[in-house]
Amino acid sequence: MKEKFLKILPYSGYVLFVSLGLLVFFVAAFLVVVVRTKEEQKVMMPYVIGKNYIEVHNELQRLQLKVRLETQRIPEKTDGIILAQSIDPGKEVEAGSKLYLTVNIGFDRVTIPDVKGQDLKRAKAILEKVLSGEVYVPLQIGGITYVPAVGDEPADTIIDQIPAPGKETHSGEKIYLLVTEPNIEKKSTQSAxxxxxxxxxxxxxxxxxxxxxxxxxxxxxxxxxxxxxxxxxxxxxxxxxxxxxxxxxxxxxxxxxxxxxxxxxxxxxxxxxxxxxxxxxxxxxxxxxxxxxxxxxxxxxxxxxxxxxxxxxxxxxxxxxxxxxxxxxxxxxxxxxxx
Structure with missing residues (x-):
């Protein structure tokens, strides 16, 4: 038995040596993968100042940056323009880093009022005085489209609007009105x-x-x-x-x-x-x-x-x-x- 053990012993050492070598190899390979993966999670911060946030939103999502928005109002600058960024352009950061952007609110914020069912004169008066915070601001009418009244729809009355009531937007957005035609009796035969x-x-x-x-x-x-x-x-x-x-x-x-x-x-x-x-x-x-x-x-x-x-x-x-x-x-x- 002792002789057999002595014969096997050299081979056991060889097997142990090979096993240790393989273990070291796999550990080293694992560490390389981990390091590379960590390196791949780093991203380069782009320069976004002066760009509209809507234009860069998708790119920042692709870089896996957690964007936090802060606002500042400078009426002379375009609404939605990025004024400042918390991470310097060109800096390498880890994916998932928080990025604070200061975005310009060039217009007063308003909620679109509901003017459907109002006569045109009353609707115009409502849009001239829309509450924004503690002050009133006017909304610009982008256009009025007249359509023939159907059924019991009253003449010269708002039947639809774009944007719809309740939209949170800015005072620079135009509102379009769909209005029934004025009473046909008031129009000349020629114009009708x-x-x-x-x-x-x-x-x-x-x-x-x-x-x-x-x-x-x-x-x-x-x-x-x-x-x-x-x-x-x-x-x-x-x-x-x-x-x-x-x-x-x-x-x-x-x-x-x-x-x-x-x-x-x-x-x-x-x-x-x-x-x-x-x-x-x-x-x-x-x-x-x-x-x-x-x-x-x-x-x-x-x-x-x-x-x-x-x-x-x-x-x-x-x-x-x-x-x-x-x-x-x-x-x-x-x-x-x-x-």
Whole structure:
């Protein structure tokens, strides 16, 4: 037995040596991975002063920086511009580091008032005096779109507005109004029978133009959306042409990096079958559980693989349903705002 043990002993030492070598190798490899991983978690701080926070938001998220916003009001500078950053540009920091940004509030902060149901004169008076903190500031009207009254809608009355009531925003944001036409008896016969002026719709919110066309029973098509030169043109009509077959509408649309509680949405779909198609938008009225449906596209002929496009203004969560007269539901969009 002793002789066998003495024969095995040299081999045992060799095995032990190899085992220790492998252990040292794996420990060293593990440490290298840990060190490299730690190094990979470091990020280079970019220079963001002078840029709009919306433009750099996604980049800072990609760098895994925890952003904390502080505000300062300098009316002479653009709203949303970053005035200061707590981490120096070019500095290497660990992912997950806190970054404090000072963002300019160039305008007074306001809550959009509800002017729906008011006559135009009263609505203008409300918008001239909107509370911002302890002072009153005016809101600028971006445009007024007149539409024929339907049913018991009173004349010269606000029936819709963009932005919707309750939006927290700044006093520089323009508000657009959809208003029923003044009493027809007060208009001359000549003005009542005037041909449609295509130019007056350029710069109008596309949803308001669609409302007008629906009330006039004029079929329409929305062309491919184009990127606006200025952010404030987002959601507005870029071109309008009335043809014998209906209206062709061009739209400005800026695809947002985030889904906001209120914003414009551009929808597009190629239908599968030849049919007469309609579309409706469904949403819950703010403040109660009343569900409201509104038709935005009515019995318009579409051929197989033909695209149909919609540009709507979403205030909260909405559902848009496209359906064929014979073929039933073709497409449902469920749209939800986050920020």
């Amino acid at each position: 029978n005037e041909p449609l002026d295509s130019t007056k719709f350029v710069g109008t919110p596309v949803p308001f133009l669609v409302d007008f066309l629906q009330r006039k029973k004029i079929p329409y098509r929305i062309k491919e959306a184009t990127k606006p030169e200025f952010r404030e043109e987002h959601g507005l009509t870029s071109t309008f042409e009335l043809k014998p077959t209906g209206a062709e509408v061009g739209a400005f649309f800026l695809k947002p990096s985030e889904t906001f509680v209120q914003d414009y949405e551009f929808l597009e779909y190629e239908v599968d079958d030849d049919d007469l198609y309609s579309a409706k938008i469904t949403y819950t009225k703010p403040g109660d559980d009343t569900e409201i449906e509104k038709e935005i596209f009515t019995n318009q002929k579409l051929n197989e693989d033909e695209p149909v496009r919609f540009l709507i203004h979403r205030a909260g969560n909405v559902k848009v349903t496209l359906f064929g007269k014979e073929t039933g539901v073709a497409k449902v969009w469920k749209l939800k705002g986050t920020y």
